[in-house]
Amino acid sequence: MKLSLKSIVTAAALCCVAAAGHAADFKPRIIRFGYGLAEDSNQGHAAKFFADDLAKRTGGKLKMKGFGSASLGSDVQMQNALIGGAQEMMVGSTATLVGIDSDFGVYDLPFIFRNEKEADAILDGPFGQNLMAKLQEKGLVGLVYWENGFRNLTNSKRPIAKMEDLQGIKLRVMQNPVYIDMFKGFGANAIPLAFSELFTAMETGTVDGQENPVTTIQSSKFYEVQKYLSLTKHVYSPWIVLASKKWWDGLSADEKKAIQESAAATRDFERKETRESSAKAIDFLKQKGMQVTVVSDKEIERMQETTRQATQKFASEGHTKLVKDLQSDLEKVRK
Numbered sequence: 001m002k003l004s005l006k007s008i009v010t011a012a013a014l015c016c017v018a019a020a021g022h023a024a025d026f027k028p029r030i031i032r033f034g035y036g037l038a039e040d041s042n043q044g045h046a047a048k049f050f051a052d053d054l055a056k057r058t059g060g061k062l063k064m065k066g067f068g069s070a071s072l073g074s075d076v077q078m079q080n081a082l083i084g085g086a087q088e089m090m091v092g093s094t095a096t097l098v099g100i101d102s103d104f105g106v107y108d109l110p111f112i113f114r115n116e117k118e119a120d121a122i123l124d125g126p127f128g129q130n131l132m133a134k135l136q137e138k139g140l141v142g143l144v145y146w147e148n149g150f151r152n153l154t155n156s157k158r159p160i161a162k163m164e165d166l167q168g169i170k171l172r173v174m175q176n177p178v179y180i181d182m183f184k185g186f187g188a189n190a191i192p193l194a195f196s197e198l199f200t201a202m203e204t205g206t207v208d209g210q211e212n213p214v215t216t217i218q219s220s221k222f223y224e225v226q227k228y229l230s231l232t233k234h235v236y237s238p239w240i241v242l243a244s245k246k247w248w249d250g251l252s253a254d255e256k257k258a259i260q261e262s263a264a265a266t267r268d269f270e271r272k273e274t275r276e277s278s279a280k281a282i283d284f285l286k287q288k289g290m291q292v293t294v295v296s297d298k299e300i301e302r303m304q305e306t307t308r309q310a311t312q313k314f315a316s317e318g319h320t321k322l323v324k325d326l327q328s329d330l331e332k333v334r335k
């Protein structure tokens, strides 16, 4: 039998492709990844991890470039840039997605999660994944949730030990009706504002205070303009990693898979780092001169009572089933 040169070459090529699995289909691409916090923050550190990890997985083909400190715009501006296809990826608060899908207010319901474990189980479980999938019809692809964390109050006026102390305080909140209702209920003057404008607003006295996890109070240097910190943990805030659907649909299956796997690895890194730095942040803030108030269990219970009306209002505005689903999933997690 005579083997032609062509058949030998073909056989050799087949053998090698088979041996190497399939050659992954990665094109050289630049991915602009925007975020709102400083480079030296849990958000910034995770963005860097993501870029490094993705480069490793794709032999340097998928180049992610992080843009911190809202240099590509606020959360809401970036969401719109993703929808329009002008930016590839971002991470930001789920709370600011309510303009795109009001269901995202569900995570902001006061005191809904008791600890990070419950949040992880809901966010990574069917509830969180179904909500994320709904974004596709709005032009966004949700990849994973990161931890922003439990939110605490700061202000420049006085220590807050009970909700009555909030009376008349001009408090910046995220652009989200659940927050506005919650803090109006506490007697504060709730002012919705983009995070990117917050530091200046506190510095100039446009607002007296704000609420965010201690990690953000540290990394955004809010201690420079805020004297009082109250540990209220009134809401657990997730961050969500988003991609532009217009852009995503043009990726190869291998590229999508690499980004998805890298996003999952980054989520694990980010949650771990956030939890570790959160444990140290309170001491850091005390050293910087902040006066820390531990709000008593009794006062937290009174706050919980007051916020029931905000939860009921959200439910009555077309979210009855969503709130029930979350509560019943939480019961399962608690068992």
Ligand code: TF8
Binding pocket: 035, 036, 037, 075, 091, 092, 093, 148, 174, 194, 195, 211, 212, 213, 216, 237
């Ligand atoms: C807030 C959020 C921020 C996010 C971030 C800039 O208070 O907690 O962490 O918006 O993406 O706005």
